[in-house]
Amino acid sequence: MSEGLKIFKIGGGIIDDDAQLQRFLRELARVPGRKVLVHGGGKGASQMLRDLGQEPQMVQGRRITDAATLDIVTMFYAGKTNKQVVAGLQAAGVNALGLSGADGNAIRAVRRPVRDIDYGFVGDLPADAVNVTLLRQLLETGLLPVFCAITHDGAGQLLNTNADTIASVLACALAPHYAVELHYCFEKDGVLRDVDDDASVIPQITVVEYRQLKAEGVIAAGMVPKLDNAFAALEAGVERVVIEHALRINESVKTVLCRS
Ligand SMILES: Nc1ncnc2c1ncn2[C@@H]1O[C@H](COP(=O)(O)OP(=O)(O)O)[C@@H](O)[C@H]1O
Ligand SMILES: CC(=O)N[C@@H](CCC(=O)OP(=O)(O)O)C(=O)O
Structure with a gap:
């Protein structure tokens, strides 16, 4: 029976609000055992781009990242946001270590090839992207690794990588070594049947139900x-995948994904 590991991902909606972020970090500190945190920050990055006179461009949930945008999102994700998260965890009594994918060659990406759209400096993650040896060493020393959405290609180029994908790929890579739980945390109580009704949480979703909910436009x-990333992790051997409210990770209301 392998040891447990919980991987948490928080998105832009929570990170933007410092009071909520600090509450989430205190809740995270209460979760026992080995943990990894992955943070996004897409909403704040878009605001920073606008403040600097650039219009953010997203296509199918991914940011078109030209050289100027890469500079700004690197400062925002790997700098301000990552260090604020780490400082908050230290304040909550957790020894966290902030990382981009370049640090310790933790996550090596491949620049997304140009097909119909040129996403610029956006990284996709191959199956062997994660430096599993490094992650295991960090976890076994009791550190909590905190990943931002910046990776590298191994040839000196930083790349912007979706944080949901980073969390899923980390979970898949570590699944042979730990009993991994993957937690996607955001500002809703789970997957909602009616996105305007916070009480409409769907407690469990199978792959078949997911396809139907997508077709109906519920999701x-x-x-x-x-959820595509979440189901991919479940298929790859991650034990449990949960979608839940970032401020209620220690409570029972949530959506749990099921293989069948
Ligand atoms: N069925 C649903 N249940 C919950 N949220 C939904 C649903 N359908 C669409 N959404 C929207 O998806 C958003 C979460 O996606 P996103 O903003 O990309 O998250 P994050 O910033 O955490 O990565 C929610 O804030 C919500 O507005
Ligand atoms: C390539 C790409 O789209 N990268 C994302 C990385 C941040 C992210 O994923 O943030 P959330 O989790 O808060 O959405 C972006 O720049 O928006």
Whole structure:
């Protein structure tokens, strides 16, 4: 029986609000055992781009990242956001270590090839992207690794990589070594049957039900790539995948994904 590991991902909606972020980090500190945190920050990055006179461009949930955008999102994700998260965890009594994919060659990506759309400096993650040896060493020393959405290609180029995908790929890579739980945490109580009704949480969703909910338009927007990543992790041997409210990770209301 392998040891447990919980991988948490938080998105832009929570990170933007410092009071909520600090509450989430205190809740995370209460979760026992080995943990990894992956954070996004897409909403704040878009605001920063606008403040600097650039219009953010997203296609199918992914940011078109030209050289100027890469500079700004690197400063925002790997700098301000990552260090604020790490400082908050330290304040909550957790020894966290902030990382981009370049640090310790933790996550090596491949620049997304140009097909119909040129996404610019956006990284996709191959199956062997994760430096599993490094992650295991960090976890076994009791550190909590905190990943931002910046990776590298191994040849000196930083790349912007979707944070939901980073969480899923980390979970898949570590699944042979730990009993991995993957937690997608955001500002809703789970997957909702009616996105305007916070009480309409669907407690369990199978792959077949997911396809149907997508076809009906119940699950839409940012929730689609999130759940695609989540089901991919479940298929790859991750033990448990949960979609839940970032401020209620220690409570029982949530959506649990099931293989069948
Ligand atoms: N059925 C649904 N249940 C919950 N949220 C949904 C649903 N359909 C669409 N959404 C939207 O998806 C958003 C989450 O996706 P996204 O903004 O990409 O998350 P994050 O910033 O955490 O990565 C929610 O805030 C919500 O507005
Ligand atoms: C390539 C790409 O789209 N990268 C994302 C990385 C941040 C992210 O994923 O943030 P959330 O989890 O808060 O959405 C972006 O720049 O928006």
